[in-house]
Amino acid sequence: MSEAKPHALKPVRFNAFQMNTPSHQSPGLWRHPRSDSAGYAGAGYWVELAQLLEAGGFDAIFLADVLGAYDVYGGNLDAALKHGVQLPLNDPLALVPLIAHATTRLGIGVTAAVTYEHPYTFARRMSTLDHLSGGRVGWNIVTGYLDSAARNLGQERQLGHDARYDLAEEYLDVVYKLWEKSWDEDAVLRDRERGVYTDPSRVHPINHQGQYYTVPGIHLCEPSPQRTPFLYQAGASKRGLEFAARHAEATFVSGPTKGIVQRYVDSARAAVQAAGRDPAALRVYAQALVIVGATEAEARARLREYEEYIDIEASLTLLSGWTGVDFSRYGLDDTVEYIDTEAGRSALASLSVADPSRRWTVREAARFIGLGGRGPVLVGDAAQVADQLVDWLDETGIDGFNLAFALPYEDMQGVVELVVPELKRRGRYRQDKESATLREQLLGAGPRLAPDHPGRQVRIEASPTDTALRSAA
Numbered sequence: 001m002s003e004a005k006p007h008a009l010k011p012v013r014f015n016a017f018q019m020n021t022p023s024h025q026s027p028g029l030w031r032h033p034r035s036d037s038a039g040y041a042g043a044g045y046w047v048e049l050a051q052l053l054e055a056g057g058f059d060a061i062f063l064a065d066v067l068g069a070y071d072v073y074g075g076n077l078d079a080a081l082k083h084g085v086q087l088p089l090n091d092p093l094a095l096v097p098l099i100a101h102a103t104t105r106l107g108i109g110v111t112a113a114v115t116y117e118h119p120y121t122f123a124r125r126m127s128t129l130d131h132l133s134g135g136r137v138g139w140n141i142v143t144g145y146l147d148s149a150a151r152n153l154g155q156e157r158q159l160g161h162d163a164r165y166d167l168a169e170e171y172l173d174v175v176y177k178l179w180e181k182s183w184d185e186d187a188v189l190r191d192r193e194r195g196v197y198t199d200p201s202r203v204h205p206i207n208h209q210g211q212y213y214t215v216p217g218i219h220l221c222e223p224s225p226q227r228t229p230f231l232y233q234a235g236a237s238k239r240g241l242e243f244a245a246r247h248a249e250a251t252f253v254s255g256p257t258k259g260i261v262q263r264y265v266d267s268a269r270a271a272v273q274a275a276g277r278d279p280a281a282l283r284v285y286a287q288a289l290v291i292v293g294a295t296e297a298e299a300r301a302r303l304r305e306y307e308e309y310i311d312i313e314a315s316l317t318l319l320s321g322w323t324g325v326d327f328s329r330y331g332l333d334d335t336v337e338y339i340d341t342e343a344g345r346s347a348l349a350s351l352s353v354a355d356p357s358r359r360w361t362v363r364e365a366a367r368f369i370g371l372g373g374r375g376p377v378l379v380g381d382a383a384q385v386a387d388q389l390v391d392w393l394d395e396t397g398i399d400g401f402n403l404a405f406a407l408p409y410e411d412m413q414g415v416v417e418l419v420v421p422e423l424k425r426r427g428r429y430r431q432d433k434e435s436a437t438l439r440e441q442l443l444g445a446g447p448r449l450a451p452d453h454p455g456r457q458v459r460i461e462a463s464p465t466d467t468a469l470r471s472a473a
Contacts, residue, residue, distance in 0.1 A: 011430040012389050012423050013400025015062040015109065015285055016053050016412055020090040024064065025373035026289075027085050027318055028311025029406045037408050041088075046095055047102040049409055056416030057432050059442060060107030060138065061099060062232075062402060063092035067116050068149030070321035073313075074328045083314035085321075093125065100133035107438040109138035109232055115164055116149060119174040120215050126229050127179065127221035135225025135437030135447055140232040141247065143168050146321060165239045170210045172247055176455040177206040179228045182219035198222070206460045226447050228455050230438040236264070245271035246454055250283035250442060252402055254374040261286050262396040269397070277452050283442050285402040286392065289372030291379045292414040299379050306371055306406045312363060315370035332363035372404040382422040389419070390428055400430075 022037040023030045030037045039045035053061055069087055070080040080087050092110045099108050110129075112122065129137045143164035187202035208215040233248035235241050244251050245268070253264040269279035291306065293299035316327040336359070360368075371377060378388045392398065405411040423429035437447040449455045 009427070010393060010399070012393055012428050013283075013285070013430045014056070014058045014415065014420075015060045015400065015402045016049070016058055017062050017064065017287065017402045017404045018049070018408065019064045019086065020092045020095060021084075021086050021088065023084040023086060023314075025318070025369075025404045026306075026310075026371050026406045027083060027314035028309045028370060029306060030084050031311075032306070032309050032407060034410060035407050036410075040408075041090060043098055046098055049412065050099040050102050050106055052409070052412055052416055054103045054106040056412075056420050057430060058106060059400065059430070060109045060438065062109040062138075062140070063095065063111060064140075065089075065092045065111040065113075066146055066149065066321075067113055067144065068146030068152065070146070070317050071148050072324060072326055073317040073320035075326065079313055079317040079328075080321075083311055083317060085314050085317045093129065096129045096137055097132045100129075100136060104435065105136075105432065105441070107136050107138055107230070107441060108133060109140055109230070109438075111140040111142055113142045113144040113149070114168045114171040115144045119171050119213060120178070120217075123175045123178040124220045126175075127219070127224045130224035130226050130229055131221070134435075135439070137226075138230035138232055138250075138438050140234070141168065141172070142233075161237065162239050165235075165243050167212050168243060170212050172455070173210070173458060174206070174208050174213050174215050176228065176458040177208055177460050178215075178219035179223075180449070180455055180458060181460045182206055183221075183223050185223060188222050204460060207462065208460075226437050226439055228449050230442065231455075241267060241271050242275075244268065245275040245277070248272075248282065249439070249449075249453075250285065252285050252287065253398070254287040256368070256374065256376055258392060258395050261392070261398060265397040278450070281443055281450060283399045284397070285400050286396065286398045287373055287375030287404055288389075288392070288401045289375065289377045289404045289406065290385055290389075290401075290411065290415050290419060291377060291406070292382060292385045292418050294381065294418070296379075296381050296384060299381060299385075303377070303379050307367075309406075310367055310370035312366045312370065315366035316362070319366065319369060327362060327366075330362050332361065332366075334362050336360045336362070336365060371406060375402075375404065382418040385419050386422040386426065386428070389423070390426075 018024065020040060022040050029035060036045070050061055066086060066089070069077055070085050071077045073079045079085065093112065096108050096110060099106065126137065126139060182204055184202035188198050189196050203218050205217050206215055231247055231249045232251065233244040234252040235244040251268055253261050255261045255264065265284050268284060269282060272279040272282050291299050291303050293302055312332065320327045378385050380388070389401065403412070403415060420429060439445070440447055
């Protein structure tokens with residue numbers, strides 16, 4: 001008998017990778033006759049989905065977002081609008097109270113870019129959502145990648161790549177000061193007899209003056225259950241990985257092969273350790289699309305059915321936005337190697353690695369990402385899919401999966417009703433907790449940031465007025 005793998009009993013964990021739009025990472029599938037994605041603008045759509053995910057023991061519903069539109073393909077918005085490529089697109093943060101009210105345990109991860117909202121107002125919004133959800137909210141920290149977003153907020157173009165991360169570092173410094181240091185744990189007294197709601201001596205202005213932000217005052221909210229929301233981040237560049245290593249409690253990876261994903265996991269955990277934090281505490285989720293049926297034949301038939309609705313131009317519109325490369329300039333039979341920008345080659349490099357003997361054409365790349373994005377498609381009956389999930393978990397070191405979809409409700413329902421019971425039967429599924437913050441559920445410790453996290457170590461400086469008052473006293 002072979003020796004057991006060191007993490008052979010690690011449980012599989014799931015997030016549902018969603019977006020407040022009719023089409024996310026399978027951009028042609030909204031045309032499928034069974035797709036219910038047109039209901040995305042209504043409350044019932046999200047309540048029904050959230051309750052399904054909670055019944056299935058998912059860690060969280062994870063809401064992607066972009067603040068801009070995919071206008072790189074063809075140099076305009078026509079293709080994005082025509083094919084519904086993440087348009088129309090509603091605000092993900094507005095869904096948090098709705099989902100929180102409809103569930104008791106499900107985490108709610110929301111994406112928000114640091115480049116387009118002031119940290120003072122954002123800190124209040126997230127604290128409010130953490131209060132309303134009982135500590136179940138998480139923040140996916142992004143720096144943005146669409147120039148269209150920058151233009152609509154009064155900038156000619158977005159900041160350069162590294163400059164965006166410089167701004168993000170200061171942004172995090174500001175929100176940490178507001179969330180972690182402005183209010184003492186015992187600041188709120190609610191003393192009816194003395195008429196004192198909050199002790200003024202236990203609430204502190206943060207006195208932040210930096211390159212990008214000046215925030216002298218106090219946080220407007222009392223401490224929420226987590227203080228700082230659970231932190232997600234998915235930086236893949238060298239600079240992004242350094243940022244994630246400092247701040248992220250969970251991260252995401254998209255790759256079509258186990259080798260690609262394992263290299264990312266190893267790099268991420270090594271970077272976390274180099275940043276002085278516990279690498280074992282980082283949760284890593286890999287993107288995947290699960291197509292499951294009662295039998296393998298049924299699952300394969302569903303895959304073929306989905307493939308009929310892949311929209312090549314829609315996929316290339318999405319890929320153009322991700323990379324900044326206008327794929328309308330290339331023929332569908334051109335190979336990836338002929339694309340004449342570094343951005344195009346680097347963005348598609350992982351596809352070539354998936355099968356080094358194969359020369360990918362633009363058409364093949366579009367078909368690949370047109371069903372579930374850049375992660376693997378796992379197909380089969382419940383036992384076959386469970387085998388694949390466990391193999392990915394054990395061979396790459398990930399902790400779970402960020403599950404994309406072709407059909408929003410139907411694909412999640414298949415996982416909940418078929419795959420989850422099979423994983424539970426094997427003792428390979430996460431254990432539910434009746435009531436806990438998102439951080440407690442994911443990391444198994446307390447509701448607050450770990451002591452070695454930079455958010456706990458941030459300091460606020462006394463203002464000149466404070467210093468003078470202390471000296472006079």
